[in-house]
Amino acid sequence: MAREIRETLDRKIEDHFGAISDLGSIVEKAIKGSVDALCRRDLELARKIYTNDQVINKKRYALEASALITVATQQPMAIDLRILSSILDIAGELERIGDYAKGIARIAMRLDDLAPFQDLAQIPKMAEMTADMLHRAIYAFINLDEESARAIPEEDDQIDTLYNDVYKELLDLMIKDQKNIDRATFHLWVAHNLERAADRVTNICERTVFTTTGELIEFDRSDDEADAF
Amino acid sequence: MNKFSIQNYSLQYSDGTESLRNISLDIPVNQITMIFGPAGGGKSSLLRVLNRLNDLADVTHQSGKVLLDEENILSPKTNVITLRRKVGMVFARPVVLPFSIRGNLTYGLEVAGEKNNDLLDLAVETSLQKAALWDEVQDRLDDPAIALSGGQQQRLCLARVLALKPEVILLDEPTSGLDPISTGKVEESLQDLKKDYTIILVPHSVQQAARTADLAAFILQGDLIEVSSGDTMFTNPTDQRTRDYIQGRFG
Amino acid sequence: MKYSSKLRYRRQKFGFSLLAIISFLTIVPIAAVVIYILVLGAPALNWEFITGFPRGGMREGGIWPAIVGTFYLTLGTAVFAVPIGIGAAIYLSEYAPDNKVTQLIRVAIISLAGIPSVVYGLFGLGLFVLFLQFGTSILAGSLTLSIMTLPVIISTTEEALKSVPQAFRTVSVSVGATKWQTIQRIILPQALPGILTGVILGLERAAGETAPILFTVAAFFLPRLPSSPLDATMALPYHLFVISTQVPGMPIKIQYGTALVLLVFVLGMNIIATTIRSRARAKRQW
Numbered sequence: 001m002a003r004e005i006r007e008t009l010d011r012k013i014e015d016h017f018g019a020i021s022d023l024g025s026i027v028e029k030a031i032k033g034s035v036d037a038l039c040r041r042d043l044e045l046a047r048k049i050y051t052n053d054q055v056i057n058k059k060r061y062a063l064e065a066s067a068l069i070t071v072a073t074q075q076p077m078a079i080d081l082r083i084l085s086s087i088l089d090i091a092g093e094l095e096r097i098g099d100y101a102k103g104i105a106r107i108a109m110r111l112d113d114l115a116p117f118q119d120l121a122q123i124p125k126m127a128e129m130t131a132d133m134l135h136r137a138i139y140a141f142i143n144l145d146e147e148s149a150r151a152i153p154e155e156d157d158q159i160d161t162l163y164n165d166v167y168k169e170l171l172d173l174m175i176k177d178q179k180n181i182d183r184a185t186f187h188l189w190v191a192h193n194l195e196r197a198a199d200r201v202t203n204i205c206e207r208t209v210f211t212t213t214g215e216l217i218e219f220d221r222s223d224d225e226a227d228a229f
Numbered sequence: 230m231n232k233f234s235i236q237n238y239s240l241q242y243s244d245g246t247e248s249l250r251n252i253s254l255d256i257p258v259n260q261i262t263m264i265f266g267p268a269g270g271g272k273s274s275l276l277r278v279l280n281r282l283n284d285l286a287d288v289t290h291q292s293g294k295v296l297l298d299e300e301n302i303l304s305p306k307t308n309v310i311t312l313r314r315k316v317g318m319v320f321a322r323p324v325v326l327p328f329s330i331r332g333n334l335t336y337g338l339e340v341a342g343e344k345n346n347d348l349l350d351l352a353v354e355t356s357l358q359k360a361a362l363w364d365e366v367q368d369r370l371d372d373p374a375i376a377l378s379g380g381q382q383q384r385l386c387l388a389r390v391l392a393l394k395p396e397v398i399l400l401d402e403p404t405s406g407l408d409p410i411s412t413g414k415v416e417e418s419l420q421d422l423k424k425d426y427t428i429i430l431v432p433h434s435v436q437q438a439a440r441t442a443d444l445a446a447f448i449l450q451g452d453l454i455e456v457s458s459g460d461t462m463f464t465n466p467t468d469q470r471t472r473d474y475i476q477g478r479f480g
Numbered sequence: 481m482k483y484s485s486k487l488r489y490r491r492q493k494f495g496f497s498l499l500a501i502i503s504f505l506t507i508v509p510i511a512a513v514v515i516y517i518l519v520l521g522a523p524a525l526n527w528e529f530i531t532g533f534p535r536g537g538m539r540e541g542g543i544w545p546a547i548v549g550t551f552y553l554t555l556g557t558a559v560f561a562v563p564i565g566i567g568a569a570i571y572l573s574e575y576a577p578d579n580k581v582t583q584l585i586r587v588a589i590i591s592l593a594g595i596p597s598v599v600y601g602l603f604g605l606g607l608f609v610l611f612l613q614f615g616t617s618i619l620a621g622s623l624t625l626s627i628m629t630l631p632v633i634i635s636t637t638e639e640a641l642k643s644v645p646q647a648f649r650t651v652s653v654s655v656g657a658t659k660w661q662t663i664q665r666i667i668l669p670q671a672l673p674g675i676l677t678g679v680i681l682g683l684e685r686a687a688g689e690t691a692p693i694l695f696t697v698a699a700f701f702l703p704r705l706p707s708s709p710l711d712a713t714m715a716l717p718y719h720l721f722v723i724s725t726q727v728p729g730m731p732i733k734i735q736y737g738t739a740l741v742l743l744v745f746v747l748g749m750n751i752i753a754t755t756i757r758s759r760a761r762a763k764r765q766w
Contacts, residue, residue, distance in 0.1 A: 280654065282650070282653070282654055285650065285653065310656045310657075310658065311656070313653070313654055313655065313656040314655070314656040317654070317655070318654045320647075320650070320651070322647070324645075324647040324648070324650075324651045326648060326651060326652070326666060327648070327666070327670055327764075327765035327766055328765070336652070336655060336657075336665075337655035337656060337657070339665075340652075340655070340656065340657040340658075340661045340665070341656060373765050374765075375765045375766065386651075389655065390655070393655060393656065
């Protein structure tokens with residue numbers, strides 16, 4: 001019954017990949033769900049997502065702790081080491097994406113207090129795209145798929161375009177009627193959170209490329225912040 | 230469930246070296262326990278108490294109890310021969326007896342009186358399988374054991390112990406003379422073996438201890454400083470001396 | 481640099497050459513002895529010389545009884561010295577604790593080795609021939625020779641036992657063998673070639689000694705071969721002494737012929753011992 005030479009380390013890395021995948025799913029659902037709750041004014045769902053952020057945080061710290069133990073006890077080298085350091089980083093990125101979802105959920109709960117809500121198709125679209133990008137980015141990491149990891153960040157441009165559109169529309173709404181400012185501002189936050197979440201997904205892809213090639217590259221981000229003004 | 234329970238054990242040699250002071254340690258069954266620490270601290274001595282191999286050395290004073298399955302093995306009534314079959318040992322340098330590969334494995338059984346060739350052959354095959362050596366030597370069992378490589382010889386020594394169907398396997402720096410591949414093979418075999426045996430190991434490096442320990446005990450100059458799970462010991466030890474040693478500040 | 485490398489190299493060469501010459505010179509005496517005896521003794525060698533009895537006051541005939549006698553004495557020595565010697569060596573090497581008694585035993589053995597062979601002869605006369613009333617016999621001679629040979633056998637056997645790696649003993653014991661099983665199955669078999677070499681060398685010495693057999697067994701002339709251990713016998717060393725000093729008009733070739741036979745006997749044993757040792761070293765599994 002021959003074992004592979006570093007079967008223990010390989011098994012631990014598999015376990016961590018599983019945990020990342022698990023965390024990724026939860027965060028993905030949170031992003032989609034929070035915007036869904038916003039659009040359908042589902043307070044119940046919003047509240048659930050808000051409190052569920054604790055689970056995300058706990059899982060992140062558990063994953064970090066066990067990955068650290070693996071580093072300390074298994075002395076990983078080269079790609080194994082890069083995998084583990086990326087796991088630590090990606091866990092952090094996922095947790096922050098989770099925080100964005102939590103922020104959106106909070107806004108969903110607050111908006112209910114205000115007047116009827118505004119239909120802005122861009123926001124659900126942004127959420128859907130971001131969640132999909134996240135899903136594929138995690139998958140690419142776990143399978144160390146460099147090609148996909150390089151391709152995904154390009155979709156971030158589309159999200160930035162959507163964000164610019166929403167921004168302009170909301171600005172118009174605010175100019176048209178001062179009473180809209182409150183609601184519009186909240187919607188702006190939501191869009192902003194989604195745009196930031198997509199950036200984080202790009203970070204995850206950078207980490208995947210780092211893991212496979214050893215090079216830390218930055219994917220070109222169009223300077224939309226500057227454009228928006 | 231504890232396989233061994235070492236209670237207030239102290240040991241003195243006639244020349245005063247490697248003594249042990251008041252060691253109390255419980256060793257759990259079917260796990261890998263590491264006894265690690267800087268050289269000369271008493272780790273090998275502690276290991277050799279567990280199969281009474283210390284009897285061969287110049288011991289002037291021993292006190293305390295060492296319980297194996299609740300029975301004190303230090304008592305004069307203990308059958309040392311049976312004990313040594315129950316508690317087998319693999320040494321730092323592979324020592325193959327001057328016989329064939331088969332002869333090495335059947336030696337322990339033959340001195341115990343086993344003559345049935347079928348049983349002997351079965352023991353040879355089973356133990357070589359468990360030591361992950363069967364594939365490499367199955368068609369040259371009658372070759373002299375000295376012809377094997379260092380890593381193979383060490384696995385042969387492990388098989389030799391396994392042939393006696395022990396309950397405990399003691400390993401004293403078993404991979405210190407081996408190349409990294411052989412070291413890896415031995416370490417991984419232990420992961421399988423621990424399901425059926427209790428394994429106690431003195432590692433040759435902190436890294437080896439970290440990789441393989443379920444339970445880790447740090448021994449410094451004859452004293453037991455700290456005992457904790459493998460994960461805790463190497464990420465967050467309590468005692469400053471343990472920390473210094475693990476972080477490579479001395480040793 | 482005080483000494484140039486060229487100078488140092490030349491000095492080294494000089495030193496080595498000197499040593500080589502000296503080593504070569506040591507072969508000269510051995511070669512001289514062998515050649516001298518060979519040349520002067522070979523003419524005497526024929527079938528009758530080796531298998532026949534001495535005739536005409538030993539100036540003619542053969543030396544068969546002396547050859548047989550030496551053979552019996554060597555055998556007798558082996559019978560007593562080998563078991564006792566090996567047994568003592570095993571005890572000293574494997575069992576004896578490090579205390580005053582053991583030290584005393586070792587001193588005794590060393591002392592035995594230093595006793596002159598003629599003193600052994602007298603001792604043998606007093607104890608075996610007279611006191612125990614064995615008379616001048618192969619028994620008395622063998623006993624005397626074996627006491628003389630004991631130190632050699634004990635020390636070479638101990639050497640051989642100690643040369644077996646200690647690790648074998650540790651490993652054997654750790655798999656549950658007793659000390660005796662370890663000795664029986666591992667230590668003795670592995671030490672055997674060394675022990676055999678020592679025994680053969682010891683017996684070879686015994687075969688060639690004259691003084692111890694002088695008073696205890698050697699006979700000047702016997703018409704018949706010995707038929708029991710209580711009989712006296714002729715022996716090659718003594719025979720050589722006798723025909724070279726006590727018999728006037730002894731032909732040279734008879735003397736040297738006898739010496740040659742003795743030499744062949746002893747050197748033959750030597751060659752056997754060396755062969756055993758080198759074969760064993762080649763086959764050694766450690």
